[in-house]
Amino acid sequence: MKLFSASAAALLAAAGLSAAANAQCYAVSAEGDPELLEGYTLAEETAREGLMPPPPVPETASGVLCVRDTVVPDANDFEILRHGMPLYIRSGEGEEVTVLALGYRDGNYVVQLPQGEITEEERAEIVAALEGFNAGEAALNAYLEAQAQGETPQ
Numbered sequence: 001m002k003l004f005s006a007s008a009a010a011l012l013a014a015a016g017l018s019a020a021a022n023a024q025c026y027a028v029s030a031e032g033d034p035e036l037l038e039g040y041t042l043a044e045e046t047a048r049e050g051l052m053p054p055p056p057v058p059e060t061a062s063g064v065l066c067v068r069d070t071v072v073p074d075a076n077d078f079e080i081l082r083h084g085m086p087l088y089i090r091s092g093e094g095e096e097v098t099v100l101a102l103g104y105r106d107g108n109y110v111v112q113l114p115q116g117e118i119t120e121e122e123r124a125e126i127v128a129a130l131e132g133f134n135a136g137e138a139a140l141n142a143y144l145e146a147q148a149q150g151e152t153p154q
Helices: 006-014 042-046 120-148
Strands: 025-029 032-036 063-067 087-091 098-105 108-115
Touching: 108 120
Parallel strands: 063 087
Antiparallel strands: 025 032, 025 063, 087 098, 098 108
């Protein structure tokens, strides 16, 4: 898995994404500006039954950036990490921009805050979301196991 780099931080800071782009996602690479993933919304992809398909990013992508109202991860955001793709969640505008970087390494979720600040309430919500990932992972693993055994997953 590729982890957050200083060049990715510079790209995120320079992206100039507006609130109008809320819920839209972008492929992030060190080679250039974030590239809009036209019509792609991570929340819609992770809401599907089973494991989401890999995100439609170029081979040079080092992560996926999604613009949202909050940097608190959604319940199923862990699914993108299963594809070896870090997730950057961006909220706010201007000097109030916050970016949360979410990755997975050595069996643990890795969270970084490369830009901005979070409140204690957001911190608690992020911790709760990460703890919820464990239940989501268990449910997804059970679904995939049932599917592999030819059963109709519940």
